[in-house]
Amino acid sequence: MTTMATPTQSAPDASAPVYNPKSESAGAKRAKSLAFHVVALLLTAVVLYPGLWMIASSFKPNSEIGGANTSLWSSNFSFDNFVTAMDGIGGVSTVQFFTNSLVLALGAVVGTILSASVSAYAFARIKFPGRGIFFGMMIATLLLPFHVVIIPQYIIFQQLGLVDTYIPLLIGKFLAADAFFVFLMVQFMRNLPAELDEAARIDGAGHVRIFTSIMLPLMKPALISTSIFSFIWSWNDFLGPLLYLNTPEKYPLPLALRLFVDQTQSSDYGAMIAMSVLALLPVLIFFLIFQRYIVEGVSTQGLKG
Numbered sequence: 282m283t284t285m286a287t288p289t290q291s292a293p294d295a296s297a298p299v300y301n302p303k304s305e306s307a308g309a310k311r312a313k314s315l316a317f318h319v320v321a322l323l324l325t326a327v328v329l330y331p332g333l334w335m336i337a338s339s340f341k342p343n344s345e346i347g348g349a350n351t352s353l354w355s356s357n358f359s360f361d362n363f364v365t366a367m368d369g370i371g372g373v374s375t376v377q378f379f380t381n382s383l384v385l386a387l388g389a390v391v392g393t394i395l396s397a398s399v400s401a402y403a404f405a406r407i408k409f410p411g412r413g414i415f416f417g418m419m420i421a422t423l424l425l426p427f428h429v430v431i432i433p434q435y436i437i438f439q440q441l442g443l444v445d446t447y448i449p450l451l452i453g454k455f456l457a458a459d460a461f462f463v464f465l466m467v468q469f470m471r472n473l474p475a476e477l478d479e480a481a482r483i484d485g486a487g488h489v490r491i492f493t494s495i496m497l498p499l500m501k502p503a504l505i506s507t508s509i510f511s512f513i514w515s516w517n518d519f520l521g522p523l524l525y526l527n528t529p530e531k532y533p534l535p536l537a538l539r540l541f542v543d544q545t546q547s548s549d550y551g552a553m554i555a556m557s558v559l560a561l562l563p564v565l566i567f568f569l570i571f572q573r574y575i576v577e578g579v580s581t582q583g584l585k586g
Contacts, residue, residue: 339363339555346550362555370540371529375556382516382533383563385450389515390508392454393462397507398500400457401466402492406478416467422460427520435524449525450518454511462507469503470496505571513564534560 334353338346339362341355369375403409404416438449457463473496481491497504519535526532529540534556541553 335554336558339551339558341551343549343551346554362551363559365549365552366556366559370537370552373529373532373537375537375559377530378532378534378537379563381531382535382560385447385518385522385533386512386515388447388451389454390511392451393459393507393511394504396455396457397459397462397466398497398504399492400463401470402488402496404463405467405470406491406496407488419460420464423464431524438525444525445527445531446525447531450515450521459511462511465507466500466503469500473499509568509571512567516560516564 337353337355340358340360342357342359342361345355345357367375369377404412404419434449435444438444443449453459477495477499478491481495486494516533517535518533519539522533522536526536532540538553538556538560541550541556542548
């Protein structure tokens, strides 16, 4: 028998550099992470700069707001703008403006929660003829711009003698006119197990008992999210009060801010900016208290059964 010679394998050179793909991958990941954080910080600075400018300008005199002075901070640091803002304007105190905004915002929250939750329960849990058609028609209202219905709505409220009252601004909240919130709660209820309703019916519970004792406690994340957005949207609403309110004593903060700017006389931009900073505080506090429920509500949207 003949034997075949096998080629001899040389031993690896210990002095040669060893290629480690893991170390290269880790280095590339660190570089990408560093670049991402740098870009994120730059974008954050751009987004936050207007807010920082507004806060800094609230401590500036009117002569340094705008014009050739482009510095962010002023050497003439003063609280005079806040003092002027708190004094009010047009014979109406700033406390009154805050109270009016609070009444509108809290009324919008209560009305939206009550009407949207009941309507959502009907669409999500009750089977009735034409449910899909009515739900589709409600969703279609989201595509209808608010400006299209401004004139018809104003004519109706004017003929009813409701102009210069808060009723035109709040009645839609109690009639489930905000289809977005109804849709939000419908999607949340559809993710809840149907066995809960069946077990409650076996125990003799009706729709009212199921809604109040089972659905509402489980819908807390959706209710809190609805409250936050409804509060913020109503607090910042300018067009609605501008259309329906004529008496300065009934103005909310967005309209009160406009009173500080007069094109025919001198405008107090410093006081207007100072009041803007004060107007942001309730919204910021409201959001910080309940923001964790927004995350909870979003995270539970993917759960099924």
